Amino acid sequence: MRGAVLYAPGDVRVEDRPDPTIEEPTDAVIRLAATCVCGSDLWPYRGIEPVNGPSPMGHEYVGIVEEVGRDVHTIKPGQFVVGSFFASDNTCEICRAGYQTSCIHRQPGAPTGAQAQYARIALADGTLVATPDQPDPDLVPGLLAASDVLGTGWFGAVAAGVEPGKTVAVVGDGAVGLLGVLAATQLGAERIIAMSRHEPRQQLAREFGATDIVTERGDEGVARIKDLTDGLGAHSVIEAVGTQESMMQAIRSTRPGGHVGYVGVSHDVRLPGEEMFFSHVHLHGGPAPVRRFLPELIDLVCTRTIDPGKVFDLELPLDEAAEGYRAMDERRAIKTLLRP
Amino acid sequence: MRGAVLYAPGDVRVEDRPDPTIEEPTDAVIRLAATCVCGSDLWPYRGIEPVNGPSPMGHEYVGIVEEVGRDVHTIKPGQFVVGSFFASDNTCEICRAGYQTSCIHRQPGAPTGAQAQYARIALADGTLVATPDQPDPDLVPGLLAASDVLGTGWFGAVAAGVEPGKTVAVVGDGAVGLLGVLAATQLGAERIIAMSRHEPRQQLAREFGATDIVTERGDEGVARIKDLTDGLGAHSVIEAVGTQESMMQAIRSTRPGGHVGYVGVSHDVRLPGEEMFFSHVHLHGGPAPVRRFLPELIDLVCTRTIDPGKVFDLELPLDEAAEGYRAMDERRAIKTLLRP
Structure with missing residues (x-):
């Protein structure tokens, strides 16, 4: 698959990477409908946070479930799902109190990087929320915004x-x-x-x-x-x-x-x-427990009550991710949506 | 009257001082039934906060109202009252939200010092809360505790x-x-x-x-x-x-x-x-808006539901205030009650 990798400050490349696979029985693999560049991606891009070797980028994602591990029970292949930047079991005492980003089993939500065609998602049942139906294409940016910003x-x-x-x-x-x-x-x-x-x-x-x-x-x-x-x-x-x-x-x-x-x-x-x-x-x-709000936010987007997708004022093919970063770094764009 | 004055770190003296009088029409003058030494008094006593010249000490007080200014309407001479370390109008928007210690008219509660026989209390109607009746003497330490700690x-x-x-x-x-x-x-x-x-x-x-x-x-x-x-x-x-x-x-x-x-x-x-x-x-x-809680705390003390007066493990005549400070500084006493 194609995926974005940060090699050094200012150096983002989209290249051929291994397709993600189920590694843990609680994983899912999704095919991304859309992804984007985050303000927090600019910290390492600008060299303010260190870049320790080539790093797959991206943690905002919506897409279609391709495959799930044997311990995934509520999320099914074919569903359109929204997740966020940390994976959480959504069952521990901290999650139940609404702080899924401090889940006792917290881990990166998309460890293989979400600025890519496919992504492995950890703790799929706890992390992902499915939309009621396949959303209309014009709703996809709003759902992607729900994933993080x-x-x-x-x-x-x-x-x-x-x-x-x-x-x-x-x-x-x-x-x-x-x-x-x-x-x-x-x-x-x-x-x-x-x-x-x-x-x-x-x-x-x-x-x-x-x-x-x-x-x-x-x-x-x-x-x-x-x-x-x-x-x-x-x-x-x-x-x-x-x-x-x-x-x-x-x-x-x-x-x-x-x-x-x-x-x-x-x-x-x-x-x-x-x-x-x-x-x-x-x-x-602190790190927003997006998972707490996802069901409500998905509903507000799918019923067209809100249109948070308006924050995407630049849309590029995934292969042009480097320009997406540059435009945000130079404040030419508020937020860049990438189409895998 | 007699009152405690801090001259320098470690140097507290009880001496003859002018009797406080009504200075503003919103003032009251009270005769103290009891007063005490606060943990925060130890900061200047220990020299951790600067001592800028002789300072009258004390900001915890209960007592009988002697006299009120012409704009004091709810507090009356003869009432037994409890106040706290900041005076507040109790009517501004910040007070009504429960943050009387950030009142837009905030000022020191007992500017003449409460480790004394008498004290002038600013903004008496907003600052002071009267007990339902004259309290039994054994309730006085608990009411004094309500004033601050x-x-x-x-x-x-x-x-x-x-x-x-x-x-x-x-x-x-x-x-x-x-x-x-x-x-x-x-x-x-x-x-x-x-x-x-x-x-x-x-x-x-x-x-x-x-x-x-x-x-x-x-x-x-x-x-x-x-x-x-x-x-x-x-x-x-x-x-x-x-x-x-x-x-x-x-x-x-x-x-x-x-x-x-x-x-x-x-x-x-x-x-x-x-x-x-x-x-x-x-x-x-932050600085506790004691005034918010005083009506409830007075009720809990007067109905003998709680006995917060137990924190006073040393009681001395006002004239021995210096020993009261020393005992707290050396952690020989939790809190010293002073009898004027």
Whole structure:
């Protein structure tokens, strides 16, 4: 099969790779309908995370089940399925509490890489969720978004305590931040302030339900949020970047007693204890337990209630993955969909 | 009047000071029935926080209202009242959300110092809660505990998401940690693990409802908590110390999806972002909004449902405050009650 491999920062190649096979009796092999490039793929692509030898890439996937292991009982060949970046048994105490990304049997969801024609999926019964029917082709991008960025933005909104009547701010205008806006809308937020200085992203934020746009960052951005909220700060802030600056911007934009939901993967962040203490914020986040939300998100996409697939503003054949990475790295594209 | 003043680390003196008077129309002046030394008073006493000139001490108080300003309408002279360390209007949006210690009009609760015969209390209507009747003398220590350490332990338990069926761990065996145990018992925790290596404090923790005692600290303490919880960690951890070690011990003792409630005033703490991210814990805390809980806590004390006054294991006349500080500094006493 064809699959994308990262050899070194900036060096992604699509090449012939071995077809994945069932290795554990709980595995499935799927044929990908679509896959994509994640903001988190850019960390090693940019050399900020180390690249330790050639690495198969991709962890967002939807597709048709080709084959299942002998211990897979609920997932069947021929089903259209959505999974996410970590495999989970979905039965342990941690999974049952809704934290499948900390499952006691957690492992990479697509260890053979999902930017490929086929992928092996671990713990298939726990990890994969089948759609009710074969989806119409135009729904595939939305289902692919559910696999990671929608589920992550949704978790950010839930972790930020978004509910009807709340004022929400979103730090980060990548696909996750934009889908955090969409999630906040669905969860009933009264006011949603998107922090973005990029016109096309502001536009999409508004389509997803943002009521206000703040272009300032850092302390100036915080001051603007305070201006918009009677000097108090937002009730709920979704952090979707993962840097020291973005985390502090999120914490300082939140009113006392409010909630920060942080889903940007933390890089070199150190939170100052005394400021946290006196901020009175609730802080929660981490790798989104997308599996918790998948049944609901699949339903919202399949009933055409939401269209998270709009975050894909570039679509390329899998063989052109390198251009997909470049376009995202240069912020020419929000998110690249790849057709295997 | 007589009042305690900290001149320098280790140098507390009780001396003649001016009687407090009504300065703002929202003030009250109270005659103290009892006051006490707080664990947080030990930070400047030990020189860990700077002492900027002679400072009147004390912020925990119960007593009889002597006089009120012309804009005080609900609190009346002659009432027995309980207040806490910050004054709050109890009407702003932040107060109404239950975060009175971040009130938009927040100020020190007893600016003239509460380790004294009399104290001026700011924003009396918002800050003070009257008991239903004049309490029996044996209830006074419990009401004094409600003023700070019980309210703080209670907030720690609430912030840690304690509820029926949960396993709770408590880091810190000072008065706040011990009353965190009592709060967890009242909130219905199934199992309460107190972390303490001091026999008399272990004893009191058991009286307050602890089911298990862990004497190890740091990584070993974390390993013992994991041993006791099927390898997962506690659902809820109350942190009542405020150091880097105690915060990390609390975070690492919590299962993914669990809650850390931190009420130890942070000193030189830096929380590592990546570890926080992958820990999946909820983090909440800060200066306890004792005012939120006072009506309930006063009721529990006055109906003799709980006896938080047991944390006072040393009682001295106000004039011997210096010995009260020394005894706590040397860990000879858990908490010193002072009789003005």
